[in-house]
Amino acid sequence: MEAATSVVPVNGVTHPRVRTLRRRLIGAVLAVAAGWMCAAAATPPAAPLADELRQFADRTVAGSAGDMEITVGEVDPRLKLAPCARYEPFVPPGARLWGRSTLGVRCVEGADWTVYVPIQVRVYAAALVAARPLARNQPLSADDVRVERVELTANSNSVLTPNDEYAGGRLTRSVAPGEPITRALLRAPAVVQPGDAVRVIVGGPGFRIAADGKALTMGADGQSVQVALAGGHFVTGVARPGRVIEVK
Numbered sequence: 001m002e003a004a005t006s007v008v009p010v011n012g013v014t015h016p017r018v019r020t021l022r023r024r025l026i027g028a029v030l031a032v033a034a035g036w037m038c039a040a041a042a043t044p045p046a047a048p049l050a051d052e053l054r055q056f057a058d059r060t061v062a063g064s065a066g067d068m069e070i071t072v073g074e075v076d077p078r079l080k081l082a083p084c085a086r087y088e089p090f091v092p093p094g095a096r097l098w099g100r101s102t103l104g105v106r107c108v109e110g111a112d113w114t115v116y117v118p119i120q121v122r123v124y125a126a127a128l129v130a131a132r133p134l135a136r137n138q139p140l141s142a143d144d145v146r147v148e149r150v151e152l153t154a155n156s157n158s159v160l161t162p163n164d165e166y167a168g169g170r171l172t173r174s175v176a177p178g179e180p181i182t183r184a185l186l187r188a189p190a191v192v193q194p195g196d197a198v199r200v201i202v203g204g205p206g207f208r209i210a211a212d213g214k215a216l217t218m219g220a221d222g223q224s225v226q227v228a229l230a231g232g233h234f235v236t237g238v239a240r241p242g243r244v245i246e247v248k
Helices: 016-042 046-060
Strands: 067-072 086-090 099-109 114-130 145-151 190-192 197-204 207-215 224-229 234-240 244-247
Touching: 046 067, 046 086, 046 099, 046 114, 190 234, 197 224, 197 234
Parallel strands: 197 244
Antiparallel strands: 067 114, 086 099, 099 114, 114 145, 197 207, 207 224, 224 234, 234 244
16 A cells, blocks of 8 residues: 655645645535535525415415415425426316315426425315214204314315205214214205105196106105106106106
């Protein structure tokens, strides 16, 4: 192994080997600095980007009932992006800014890249929750619910608000106290029961015929019901309040 030696300038002149090492060292430092500068120019600044994405999400979901909280994630720091003079956010196809979602950011000037940023949109509003334990198939009444502030985005189904009609709807399963009442939990109240005497209305362009019949199946308003008519005939129509069956 070559012994280490110290090189001292002779008459103010540095040894050629020392000059070579110095040039290599300076070159390495400049290369690292250039890399840092390119990385800083390539990646959108975190704070301005988050603010821009938050404002974009707020505009996109504007009109939703309730208070919104928007949390924006960060661009993956492992990505190597070319410098971009201008970028713009967008909603990816099929995505919905509701709960956990994703926003896209694409460079539109200076480069050609697209990245995706995680985002979470929370919406809070007054909604109906169970006031006590509720049994399956129980018809819902005003005494069964109370109003609470609920995170709407935490529920996959639409939550009922105090302005929604629900009286008489039957629960499709049991509900625990404090659980939000969603539309999927309610079955519309039946306006026709099997065995009910019904009035069958047959209508068309320029004519209207009425006949008596007996309901064979149960139906809520707007649902199809089978009816037996006199003489052994059967028809299918749409149930309406007042035990009326419309046939078109």
